[in-house]
Amino acid sequence: MPAIPTSAARIQPNATSPELIRNFCIIAHIDHGKSTLADRMLQLTGVVQARDMRAQYLDRMDIERERGITIKSQAVRMPWAVVGEDGIETPHALHMIDTPGHVDFTYEVSRSLAACEGAVLLVDAAQGIEAQTLANLYLAMENELEIIPVLNKIDLPAAQPEKYAEEIAHLVGGEPEDVLKVSGKTGVGVEALLDRIVERIPAPTGDAGAPSRAMIFDSVYDTYRGVVTYVRVIDGSLNPRERIAMMSTGATHELLEIGVHSPEPTITKGLGVGEVGYLITGVKDVRQSKVGDTVTNQHKPATEALEGYSDPKPMVFSGLYPIDGSDYPALRDALDKLKLNDAALNYEPETSVALGFGFRVGFLGLLHLEIVRERLEREFNLDLISTAPNVIYDVTLEDGEKVKVTNPSEFPTGKIGEVREPVVRATILTPSEFVGTVMGLTTERRGVQIGMDYLSEDRVELRYTLPMAEIVFDFFDQLKSRTRGYASLDYEPSGDQTADLVKVDILLQGDQVDAFSAIVHRDKAYDYGVLMTAKLKEIIPRQQFEVPVQAAIGARVIARETVRAMRKDVLAKCYGGDISRKRKLLEKQKEGKKRMKNIGSVEVPKDAFIAALSSEPASGKDKKK
Ligand SMILES: Nc1nc2c(ncn2[C@@H]2O[C@H](COP(=O)(O)OP(=O)(O)OP(=O)(O)O)[C@@H](O)[C@H]2O)c(=O)[nH]1
Numbered sequence: 113m114p115a116i117p118t119s120a121a122r123i124q125p126n127a128t129s130p131e132l133i134r135n136f137c138i139i140a141h142i143d144h145g146k147s148t149l150a151d152r153m154l155q156l157t158g159v160v161q162a163r164d165m166r167a168q169y170l171d172r173m174d175i176e177r178e179r180g181i182t183i184k185s186q187a188v189r190m191p192w193a194v195v196g197e198d199g200i201e202t203p204h205a206l207h208m209i210d211t212p213g214h215v216d217f218t219y220e221v222s223r224s225l226a227a228c229e230g231a232v233l234l235v236d237a238a239q240g241i242e243a244q245t246l247a248n249l250y251l252a253m254e255n256e257l258e259i260i261p262v263l264n265k266i267d268l269p270a271a272q273p274e275k276y277a278e279e280i281a282h283l284v285g286g287e288p289e290d291v292l293k294v295s296g297k298t299g300v301g302v303e304a305l306l307d308r309i310v311e312r313i314p315a316p317t318g319d320a321g322a323p324s325r326a327m328i329f330d331s332v333y334d335t336y337r338g339v340v341t342y343v344r345v346i347d348g349s350l351n352p353r354e355r356i357a358m359m360s361t362g363a364t365h366e367l368l369e370i371g372v373h374s375p376e377p378t379i380t381k382g383l384g385v386g387e388v389g390y391l392i393t394g395v396k397d398v399r400q401s402k403v404g405d406t407v408t409n410q411h412k413p414a415t416e417a418l419e420g421y422s423d424p425k426p427m428v429f430s431g432l433y434p435i436d437g438s439d440y441p442a443l444r445d446a447l448d449k450l451k452l453n454d455a456a457l458n459y460e461p462e463t464s465v466a467l468g469f470g471f472r473v474g475f476l477g478l479l480h481l482e483i484v485r486e487r488l489e490r491e492f493n494l495d496l497i498s499t500a501p502n503v504i505y506d507v508t509l510e511d512g513e514k515v516k517v518t519n520p521s522e523f524p525t526g527k528i529g530e531v532r533e534p535v536v537r538a539t540i541l542t543p544s545e546f547v548g549t550v551m552g553l554t555t556e557r558r559g560v561q562i563g564m565d566y567l568s569e570d571r572v573e574l575r576y577t578l579p580m581a582e583i584v585f586d587f588f589d590q591l592k593s594r595t596r597g598y599a600s601l602d603y604e605p606s607g608d609q610t611a612d613l614v615k616v617d618i619l620l621q622g623d624q625v626d627a628f629s630a631i632v633h634r635d636k637a638y639d640y641g642v643l644m645t646a647k648l649k650e651i652i653p654r655q656q657f658e659v660p661v662q663a664a665i666g667a668r669v670i671a672r673e674t675v676r677a678m679r680k681d682v683l684a685k686c687y688g689g690d691i692s693r694k695r696k697l698l699e700k701q702k703e704g705k706k707r708m709k710n711i712g713s714v715e716v717p718k719d720a721f722i723a724a725l726s727s728e729p730a731s732g733k734d735k736k737k
Pocket residue numbers: 140141142143144145146147148149180181182212213214264265266267268294295296297298
């Protein structure tokens with residue numbers, strides 16, 4: 113994260129009156145160009161000078177910039193003056209909240225939406241509507257936002273603005289001519305879009321005289337400034353040096369700094385109704401500044417808190433272990449710090465025979481997992497290993513006892529009555545020529561089709577229920593490669609279902625290696641066993657004795673490989689010579705091997721486990737999205 117000055121550079125005048133404020137976000141399918149458009153807006157409104165401009169200005173995390181994706185939402189204030197019919201310029205303050213586009217981060221999108229009155233629905237003019245365009249649009253509609261449909265990338269030769277304007281108009285209502293056409297890259301049409309935002313998006317409303325209430329929609333830990341809390345003021349105002357209270361916990365703090373990002377932090381004399389800005393209270397723990405909480409004045413508190421957001425639920429679990437065991441406390445501290453920034457991150461300590469001390473961490477999805485891991489490694493200098501990810505299972509034993517399983521090692525060994533697995537409702541948009549391909553893939557992944565609609569004559573929307581375990585891993589990759597990149601996917605959790613699942617254990621010389629146990633569908637257990645044993649056979653160094661590598665369901669072995677014993681060449685120094693001496697040496701070696709076999713378990717260097725876990729897991733399901 114780049115250094116941010118501890119105190120902001122400029123002081124802005126007091127709160128802007130609500131009629132002159134517009135709060136909006138940009139929603140789009142991934143890669144349709146949100147960040148690029150945001151960059152152009154920053155430039156056109158003059159808050160970032162051309163010479164200071166860098167691509168994806170708002171994406172502060174290195175990972176975001178490298179991968180070209182937005183993870184954390186950012187709120188930024190931009191001035192924009194519109195000229196009325198009378199020729200008079202009226203300056204407005206636009207607050208733009210950038211939102212992430214990846215399905216893992218839908219949760220962050222919905223929080224951002226709740227802080228806005230309107231949304232720019234951005235669609236790539238060469239791609240048309242995609243699965244997340246729909247998902248985000250529905251979220252915006254649920255939040256009753258004013259939608260401004262916009263086609264982006266009209267500079268591309270492959271752009272088909274007329275065709276897609278019709279598709280969008282059909283979807284959001286209105287006429288195709290109403291769909292604005294812009295290029296975030298060249299800047300064409302962006303001024304008209306800023307004007308349209310002022311014209312169409314309603315100004316925020318709230319009671320300026322009421323006790324203050326502000327919604328926390330994000331909370332970020334900054335090494336230099338402590339916790340920076342992003343708020344949207346609903347009623348009243350927040351002012352420097354006043355004492356504030358968090359309504360859910362009752363905790364009180366002094367407001368040390370209050371301001372807006374424009375896009376660098378800029379101190380203001382306060383925040384009034386409808387304004388979006390940041391607060392600094394000196395707290396060091398984001399949990400004291402909880403997203404969804406309401407901030408009020410300690411001495412003149414509001415009586416009713418604003419409706420908060422529900423906590424995000426982790427969907428995918430994985431064990432994270434430091435490669436160097438002595439880094440365990442550092443890993444714990446690093447997770448604590450990341451948690452400050454990432455409400456969706458959950459973790460608790462766990463130990464593994466193979467990997468030592470570590471944490472079982474819950475994530476929103478695989479991309480979230482990768483990003484957290486990468487941040488831990490990069491920002492905190494940790495070398496980590498993660499175990500194969502799994503979802504949560506609800507297991508009911510025959511005696512009625514219920515167990516929640518987030519780790520294969522917790523899978524009960526007793527008589528199991530029922531196992532329930534989480535399912536998702538998936539929406540796949542594909543050109544019609546790939547419908548058969550998509551159906552093939554979803555069938556392999558135990559999907560059940562629940563609907564199919566033609567959006568236009570060559571684009572189809574398919575809806576499925578799919579086990580989450582089948583979708584969170586390489587489903588997206590498969591979908592993309594089998595449809596030559598044309599299909600798009602969005603999904604949301606949709607309850608659970610019973611499933612015939614079993615735990616497959618991996619045994620080395622009869623001893624279970626916990627890090628490799630997996631919960632898989634019974635039909636796929638054999639494949640998992642064969643792949644995993646074959647892989648371990650390659651990785652485990654030869655020992656003085658033979659090592660069986662087995663995959664087993666309970667006591668039943670379903671696959672086996674053998675790591676052959678090292679055969680020390682005891683005859684190396686016996687050139688020619690006496691045959692009986694050679695035989696004697698070989699006999700002696702045989703005795704030695706027998707003894708070794710009897711000694712304890714196999715010595716496997718940790719590196720081998722690490723290699724086995726970090727290369728593509730045997731299920732082949734650990735690919736990136
Ligand atoms: N030709 C052209 N390319 C564009 C335009 N806008 C964006 N791009 C390109 O499209 C790609 C994706 O743009 P981003 O702005 O990173 O997309 P995004 O929607 O912010 O992506 P996420 O933050 O990951 O959701 C980049 O390679 C951009 O350079 C445009 O108007 N014209």
